[in-house]
Amino acid sequence: MKFPVGLSATLAWYITRKRLMRAPFVPLVLMLEPLFACNLNCATCGRVREYRDLVSQMMSVEECLESSRECGAPIVSVCGGEPLMYPAIDELVAKLIEAKRYIYLCTNGLNLAKASSTLKLSGRLVINVHIDGPPEIHDEIVSHKGAYEAAVAGIKAAVGRGFRVTVNTTVCKKTDMEVVDKLMSLLAVLGVSSFMISPAYSYESVEDKDCFMSREEARRKFAYVDQLAQKHRLSNTPVYLDFLKGTRELTCTAWGNPTRNVAGWRSPCYLIADTHYATYSELVKKTNWHAYGTGRDPRCADCLVHCGFEPTAALMLNKKRGDLWRTLRWQFS
Secondary structure, eight states: OOSOHHHHHHHHHHHHHHHHTTOSOOOOEEEEESBOOOSOOOTTOOHHHHTGGGTTOBOOHHHHHHHHHHHOOSEEEEOSSOGGGSTTHHHHHHHHHHTTOEEEEEEOSTTHHHHTTTSOOOTTEEEEEEOOSSHHHHHHHHTOTTHHHHHHHHHHHHHHTTOEEEEEEEEOTTOOHHHHHHHHHHHHHTTOOEEEEEEOOOOTTOSOGGGOOOHHHHHHHTTTHHHHHHHSOBOSOHHHHHHHHTSSOOOOOGGGSOEEETTEEEEEOSSOEEEEESSHHHHHHHSOGGGOSTTTOGGGTTOOOHHHHHHHHHTTTTOOTTHHHHHHHHHHO
């Protein structure tokens, strides 16, 4: 299975219950950033530069838990910044698990070998390591020599201790998909359970714009993504992969993966921050969701990122005949 049985069952029941309630907004994943500090300076990430005045600040554990309660999403992606630099990461993960959340702990892997010895094993915890290519490519993108080897060492340590480990790869303009194919083959041998793939997404504050692609360039690069899906266990849904390769269109569902960080509830999405709200309720009620998306806001023109479009696929908002069967077959394959 692509995802743990418990997570899939919980998510399916949660969506069904929300539909029966006719809820206008159904958040699936809370993107929780308890800090912006990081031990890398990646070309594809703008957080450290975007929030340079808040890098020294952190959310408290109670603020994080309250954000999860407010939002109600069954899945929490603990990201940042580098979450393994958060002093109370063990406590935060443990308390989110107590609250019956499923956690994706998203890390660059530099501190994972050590951190995996203190994190508590749980069927509700998945460790997601960001690796953008083999050593020469990954180290260049993250501007840190030895980052790849450190991440691989972290993966080995975490897998050896029984954690479920996945890998997230951001594909840049200069990334060769054959290299991604080989990377997945190498990491699968180490025990990585699945892979998420997404085109590089542009932040206004990112300095290196050469890594980003137009929508047309991204779709040419992902034209043969089905070959990767046939060889490797991708955690991207087949509907989203169709969208990536350009054989269908999806509307953005930014509210499906809301972001909460030190500055507040980021509006409208993980990539664009026109404002921040104090509460989740304010976020969903005050954001003009119809003002964003392809053809509405020029900043959205080239966006294909998974956090905006995977919720659309999961919620079957642009469904076609056969989508449900394809998704079920993909999950249990």
